[in-house]
Amino acid sequence: MSLQLVGAATVSPGDTAWVLMSAALVLLMTPALALFYGGMVRAKNVLNMIMMSFLCMGLITVIWVIYGYSLTFGTDVGGGILGGLNYLGLEGTLDAVVGPEGSHIPMLAFSVFQLTFAIITAALLSGAVADRVKFGGWVFFIGLWATFVYFPVAHWAFFFDGGNGGWIADRLHALDFAGGTAVEINSGASALALALVVGRRMGWRREPMRPHSLPLVLLGAGLLWFGWFGFNAGSALASGQLTATVFMNTQVATATAALSWILVEKIRDGKPTTLGVASGAVAGAVAITPACGFVTPMGALLVGAAGGAICSLAVGLKYKFGYDDSLDVVGVHGVGGLVGMISIGLLATVSVNSAGADGLLYGGGAGLLGRQLIASGATLAYALVVTAVLAFIVEKTVGLRTSPENEYAGLDISEHAESAYDFTGSSAGAFAGVGHGGFGHAGGSGTGTLAPPPSTEGNS
Numbered sequence: 001m002s003l004q005l006v007g008a009a010t011v012s013p014g015d016t017a018w019v020l021m022s023a024a025l026v027l028l029m030t031p032a033l034a035l036f037y038g039g040m041v042r043a044k045n046v047l048n049m050i051m052m053s054f055l056c057m058g059l060i061t062v063i064w065v066i067y068g069y070s071l072t073f074g075t076d077v078g079g080g081i082l083g084g085l086n087y088l089g090l091e092g093t094l095d096a097v098v099g100p101e102g103s104h105i106p107m108l109a110f111s112v113f114q115l116t117f118a119i120i121t122a123a124l125l126s127g128a129v130a131d132r133v134k135f136g137g138w139v140f141f142i143g144l145w146a147t148f149v150y151f152p153v154a155h156w157a158f159f160f161d162g163g164n165g166g167w168i169a170d171r172l173h174a175l176d177f178a179g180g181t182a183v184e185i186n187s188g189a190s191a192l193a194l195a196l197v198v199g200r201r202m203g204w205r206r207e208p209m210r211p212h213s214l215p216l217v218l219l220g221a222g223l224l225w226f227g228w229f230g231f232n233a234g235s236a237l238a239s240g241q242l243t244a245t246v247f248m249n250t251q252v253a254t255a256t257a258a259l260s261w262i263l264v265e266k267i268r269d270g271k272p273t274t275l276g277v278a279s280g281a282v283a284g285a286v287a288i289t290p291a292c293g294f295v296t297p298m299g300a301l302l303v304g305a306a307g308g309a310i311c312s313l314a315v316g317l318k319y320k321f322g323y324d325d326s327l328d329v330v331g332v333h334g335v336g337g338l339v340g341m342i343s344i345g346l347l348a349t350v351s352v353n354s355a356g357a358d359g360l361l362y363g364g365g366a367g368l369l370g371r372q373l374i375a376s377g378a379t380l381a382y383a384l385v386v387t388a389v390l391a392f393i394v395e396k397t398v399g400l401r402t403s404p405e406n407e408y409a410g411l412d413i414s415e416h417a418e419s420a421y422d423f424t425g426s427s428a429g430a431f432a433g434v435g436h437g438g439f440g441h442a443g444g445s446g447t448g449t450l451a452p453p454p455s456t457e458g459n460s
Contacts, residue, residue, distance in 0.1 A: 011097055015238045016105045019113050022234020026116035029227035030057055030123050036220025036278070040327050041130050043212040044410025046420045052126035052138055059139065060119045060146055065090055068118060069111050071151040073159055080167025083155050103238040113234060118154065121183045122146055127327030128191035129198045132407050135415045137400035141194075144390045149190060149383055150182070157182040157375070174375035175348060175356055175368070177246070178235040180290025180341045181379040188334015189383035191325060197391035198401050200324035202408065214274050221278035225254055228285045232292045242293060245352055249292040249300035250285065256301050257284020257308030264312040276312070279332060283311035286336030287343070294348040294356045303343045311336050334380075341376045345369025 034053035038046045060068070067088055074083030087093060096107035122142050126133075156166040157176050168174050168181060176182070201209070211217055232250045236243040261280025262272035287307025288300055295303065315331035318324065325331065345368045348359040358364030394400045406414035413419060 010101075010104045011106060012099075012103050012238070015099070015103045016109050018239040018243070019105050019109045019234055019237055022230035023109070023113040023116050025227045025230025026113070026120065026234065027057075029116075029224055029231065030054075030120045032220050032223030032227055033120060033123055034220070035216050036224060036282075037127050037130065037327055039213040039216025039218075039220060040127075040211045040275075042209070042410070043421055044412055044419075045131050046212065046216075046412065047418050048135065048411035048415055049126065049130055051135065051416065052133075053123040055135075055139060056119050056123040056126075056142060059142060060122050061115060063143060063146055064111075064115045064118060068146065068151055069093075069114070071147075072114065072118075072154045073111075076155070076159070076161060076164055076166070080156065080165065080171050082152050083159065099237055103240075105237060110237065113237075114154070114158070117179060117183060117231075118146060118150055121150055121179075121187050124183075124187040124329055124333060125191050125194055127329045128195045128325045130326035131201050131411070132402055133198060133411075134399055134402045134406075135411070137394055137398050140398050141391060141394045141400060144394065145190065145387060148390060149386050150186065153186050153379055153383065154182040156379070168375045168378070172371055172375060173357075174341075174371040175294055175344050176290045176341065176375065177293035178232045178289045180337045180344075181375055184286050184289060184333045184337025184340065185376055185379045186337075186383045188330050188332075188337060189380040190387040191329035192323065192334065193384045193387035194391050195323050195325045195330075197388055197395060200322075201326065202404060204324050205319070211275060217278050218274055221281050225281055225285065228254065228289075231285075232289060236293065242353060245297075246292045248297050249288055249295060252297050252300040253288030253292070253304030253307065254281050254284040256304030257281060257287065257311075260284075260305045260308030261312040264309050279315075279328070280308040280312065283307050283332050283336045286333055287311075287340040290337065290340040291344045291347065293353050294344055294359075296347075296349060296352055299343075299347040299349070302347065303340060306343065307336050307339045310339055338376055338380075341372045342369070345372040 030053050034050040037053065038049045041049045067085070069090060070085050070087035071083045074086045076082070077084040090108070090111065093107045093111060097104040098107050098110045099105050122145065125142075125145070126138070156168040157179070158169060159165040160170050163170055165171075169176065203209070228250055229247055233243050233247040236246055258277045258280040261283060262276045265276045266272050284304040284307050287303050291303050292300070311332050314335040315328040317331060318328075323330075344359060345366075346359045346361050348356050348364070348368060349362045350356055350358055357368045360366055360369050391400060402411065402414065
């Protein structure tokens with residue numbers, strides 16, 4: 001988005017109201033994610049899982065105000081790599097507006113909308129290392145990750161400034177309407193790096209690890225679906241015809257992916273599951289995120305169908321390659337983001353958005369598809385390498401992986417001195433009936449009894 005100073009009288013009240021409402025919808029997505037993830041972990045870790053998301057709501061907000069917005073949307077100082085320091089402490093934003101003529105909104109409205117993207121992207125990473133990370137280490141890691149990974153990549157993908165903005169958006173001219181690179185591929189690649197550095201959970205692939213509360217998972221998924229309308233349609237930064245198209249495309253792809261995921265389950269496993277329909281909806285919303293402003297509703301249907309089916313198959317890659325991505329951030333967000341970015345190269349049409357380009361199937365040639373692949377590959381590589389370095393630094397300094405004893409006891413008790421479900425009236429006995437619940441997209445059911453801690457050999 002091109003940033004410019006103009007008179008406050010030119011601000012569009014309707015467009016401003018839509019962007020602010022969209023910001024609220026996207027902010028709701030982080031508590032929704034907390035419920036979605038919280039339902040998928042074992043009962044002894046549900047509060048810790050929720051706490052990791054809420055920590056991002058607080059920490060990322062503070063960092064964003066101090067320097068995050070400036071590094072992301074400040075005047076470019078590095079050839080499209082990073083923003084400058086001209087908005088430190090949000091200095092200079094109170095009277096500034098952004099947007100095209102006739103649709104100006106206050107810069108602070110734009111800033112708070114983008115802040116909510118930064119929050120949920122950071123929170124997504126918690127799903128990769130659920131069940132085994134120290135809360136203090138998580139705080140340090142997320143602060144570093146936002147600074148050295150999210151802000152630069154968001155600058156690449158979201159900052160337009162007449163050819164002097166981010167290198168992906170304003171120089172390469174790859175298309176990404178609402179975050180296929182900065183949010184989805186970025187979080188998926190970062191999740192893989194984080195999971196590899198932290199190591200596997202105790203008992204992974206040997207013990208049952210299934211969701212302790214599928215109703216929480218479904219509630220979280222439903223709220224994510226609801227909030228995603230702000231995520232995608234709000235990215236138009238205006239209320240008009242394109243916004244309506246994006247809104248419809250978001251609904252179509254999310255719904256279609258929910259169906260295609262459970263169809264794969266039915267064919268592969270014989271039964272469609274509630275966890276599958278929830279995961280499929282999220283996968284479809286992920287896949288349509290970059291493409292929602294460039295494809296027709298029929299195109300969105302194809303994107304959703306592909307996203308649901310491909311992500312349903314991709315979540316099993318962790319068992320083939322041996323990385324413990326607890327809640328399938330890689331398979332859903334990383335792979336789903338790639339599906340969406342590649343789909344633009346095939347299905348984009350200027351009949352939807354004149355600021356876009358025609359994809360391969362609309363007579364546009366292979367140029368756009370090539371740009372989409374470059375943007376996706378660069379984001380993946382940068383996030384993977386830098387996240388691995390940051391996670392390694394945190395692990396070797398303040399520590400990131402919790403102790404085997406704390407992991408076995410549960411992070412709710414060991415990290416927060418609380419328990420989500422107190423059946424006996426005392427927190428000490430709260431886990432007597434739920435200590436062996438489980439989570440993930442595959443595995444057996446919980447046993448409900450406590451046993452001696454299993455051996456940690458081969459789990460890291």
